[in-house]
Amino acid sequence: MGLMFYCKCSLYFSVLPHSWRNLPWGNKVRDLQIVKDYQPFKEDVQLRFMLYGPAGAGKSSFINSVDSVLRGKIIRRAAADSLFRGSFTTQYREFKIPKAPGTHYPFVFNDIMGLERETGKGVSLEDIKLAMKGHVKDRYKFNSDSPIAEDNQYYNRDPSQSERVHVLVCVIPGSIAGLQNDNNPSQLLTEDFEKELREVRLAARDMGIPEIAILTKIDEACPEVGEDIRNVYKSKYLKKKIEVLSGRMGFPQNCIFPVKNYHSEIDTNDHTDTLILSALRGMIESGEDFVNDL
Template identity: 55%
Template structure:
């Protein structure tokens, strides 16, 4: 009966289209905890997140910290109202291994992109941030790019000030993934990062809102036809190779960490660190 029902309706699951070793959380966690940049000019690998407002950039930072701390955290402030960007400042988040000791990678959050030309972060500001020209605490202005005479403009950025990995964060639950304006902006940022040699990883968030089978059981993430279609669509739109796109469920309503949520976050985090390390080792 079940086989007949499946043949008459759209069955949302398929054979695994990517393999994730579920139940290996502790092994993956130890790999992350042992990471150390080999380039002696850099104490901390810098990861810059960008994408549309409400995509889950700050939530991803909180989710990574939650995995590493073993408890739910919320230092990167978020807002459930996706109609207006909540992050305004150029803010870098350091995650503590223990009191006084931080992980050798940091996440820099940016103001979100908005459809149209009169809102959201300026693309030129993202380019300058990747080059290390924007200092911590700068308030993004949707209507103007930072000038060289601004006190928050870094005239002589070091390698550590510069971005080593660009992470594009996209809300998978939106129908078209990206509007025309944001697609153009993100392509422009991608091309600029490519010109600088900066590796790029894409994160698809809110995957449990896309596929009911994933909401029921997160281990269906790499069996979901709906998520595979979303990933293929994003690959075609922005040009990311599929193996650099990671579907992720951020922590949102949970009050305790969960092994399966940790597993998909760690999978993305490992690719981010590996990409950044390769970049630093080939300068």
């Protein structure tokens, strides 16, 4: 039995002979320069990326990781916690990344409270929809029992184009991306949970907001990637994860970006940076197209 289990796991986590997605390693400097040179075509609009997803998926850690890549050092501005079982983020937070003294990159990240499995906990779907429209101000503390009221001091009655969300980013950890034969069934996305995520997607569709998905914790999900992150697009396991996530949630596969967030490192790594920059460029390109079409 032990040998059979080992053989199945070996096949499940095997590395394919060829990459199933082309990502040239060693181009970090070029990709980083593209982001640094980016300026919105419409000068009066800064892109706004809002992250949502299950509690503990790594939304805050992804913001910190992007910040770390662009500044060349490990950054911990967005509060994250590896022990907290619910959503560690309780406020609507806006993060601008410094570029030079007194200036910032022309895009903003919004971090929100996570969705939780238990009904009545986590961010309400109505708050997510209002935030996408720009009606929620920075530092608003979410209330799981009721969405923000119009008379609340953090309610933005007349949002500008820059205050509205231009790209909706669904953050899903690789450990719960939905494979039915995962060892721990409790880690799967439940049907009710999927319905909530899907409802957010449909609301974004109705607003015309483009979406991408970030698949986090890939080094924990696949041992081969944990050993060498350059195996990410040779991983049979992650390829299947992305196919299943696409089939169950509706994201096109080329809109799903696997990344490894910084969490234990004290220095940045070029290969980790390459994946994060790939996702960031996808967000920028989607947001730019959306703004230009308005």
